[in-house]
Structure formats: structure tokens, C-alpha cells
Amino acid sequence: MSSRVGVVQFPGTNCEFDVVEAVTALGGQGELVWHGDSVLPQVDAIVVPGGFAHGDYLRPGAIAQFSPIMNAVKEFANSGGPVVGICNGFQILTETGLLPGALQKNSGLKFLCQPAQLRVETTESVLTRSAEVGQILSVPINHFEGNFTCSEETLAELRDQDRIVVTYVDNPNGSMGDIAGVCNEGRNVVGLMPHPERASNALLGSTDGNIMFSSLLEAAISASV
């Protein structure tokens, strides 16, 4: 049985086809979901992909959080469905309150587009269950607002609850705790700034992102039974 992965498309999203391609190449069934719909199709997992939803006007994710589909995404997440936010998708999930913290401007005020070395910090998440703790993955970043920020209390909570999913080996953007990705308390919602779909084929220079999508597809199958 192949997992159906809904990939949410807002006006201004630009990584949706890459995610569909990556998921499909691994035997999943990726399909686009329009932001203006208020009901999700029958899917086993959701990806909120990267780009500039609604032009990133006001703040990244500030307007996207109110798109009709986001209520359905919240319900899906709250009932345990696997949800992953990549880059702009991560920003949107923090704005909706599904994930803690906020992503602010990179500390060096540079738009960063480069490969990044990530360290897997936990395998207890829908994005890393097939990986190993300590494993180093090469996955590109491509963002201006990727500097993960939260209160000291939230950071302590994330550490205590083992909710930091991936960290940067060499922190490129000033993120607190070198954080590249975190998960919610239920561990079924994950957000990360790096783009696993851009590390999904040898032609792209790395296939390390496939470990993340394989994890998601596995999680999707177990969530749907």
C-alpha cells in the first residue's frame, strides 16, 4: 500500500512539485492540496512545502496561517496525523501554533543558499524514525528567516522532552541551540528549515533527504492503520 501525501500549495509556494517528485520516487503518492480548500482529500500525511506563501507579506506565514486549508491541517495534526513543514512550511506551522518558537532573520542578515550538515538528534519523530541518532545528513538550506528563536523556558522544554529533531553541525544563521528542526509534543508534527526534497537524488548532489521522506512514508502507513 502506498502512502498518500498531501502537499499544500499556497499562492507563492515554490517547492511543492519537488516534494511530490521526491515522495513519488520513494513509492509514495504525492498530490497537491490547494490552500483555499477547507477539506483535505484522503491523505496519510501532509507536507507544507517551502516558498513564499502569500508573498511572505507582513511576516512569513502570517497570512498563510489563516488560509482555509490550515484548519483542516490543524485537525489532522491534532488527531495524530503526520505533518511536516519545510522552510516556509516550518514558518507557517510556528505561526499556526502547531510548533513552538519563531523564525527570525538570519543573524548575518544574508540570504543563505548552501549545503548544510545536519545532525539527527532524535529518531522519535515522523521525519527521522528511519535515521540514527548522531547521523550526519547533507541537506541544503535556502532562507533569509531561518534563525530559530524561542524563550529560554521553551528551549529547556524542547531539550528536556527530546523535541529537537535536527541541529546544524556548523550553525549558519544564529538559531538558538543550533536548531534546524523541532517537533511537537505528539512527535507527529515536525518543522525544519533545510530542504530534504533538494537532497533526494544523486543528480542534486545528495540523497540524504530520502531518509527523511522514507521516515514520513513509514509514519504515514502506521498512522493510517
Place this chain on the structure above:
Amino acid sequence: MTFSVLVEVQLRPGISDPQGQTIERALPTLGFDGVSGVRVGKSMRFSVDADNEAAARAQVDEICQKFLTNPVIEDAIITLDQQ
């Protein structure tokens, strides 16, 4: 009654401000000494119709909480003037 509203969104105290820091570092090189505490924010102006100032303020407060700021890192200073 109609009120002119000025909302100034700023990063909360303690949240690092890379833009402010860059401006602050640039100032001495331009010959401006003694400037410190630079913080960069954004301002928004609009009008609100409400029965009284308290009602207008309550509505603007809610707009800021829900939409204009990200309370994790930002807060807002609200100024109201009756038109």
C-alpha cells in the same frame, strides 16, 4: 467615532535584532558616535470606527495579538487619536 491608529511593531526586549546591530555598528564608521540601543521595527497606520476609545483600543489589541505581531518575538505599541 473614527480613530487614527498607529501600530509600532517591535522585537520584544531580549530578542536579538540583527538589523539594529548592523545599523549600530555602521554609525561610528559614518562619524556618528554615542548612539546605542538601535532597534528596528515596523509601523502601520489605519483607521478604526468604534463607539468609543476603549472599544477601538480593544479591537486594535486583538488585531495585533492575532495578526499584526508574532507574540513569540514581537510586541506592539498602539497609539490612538480621534479624527
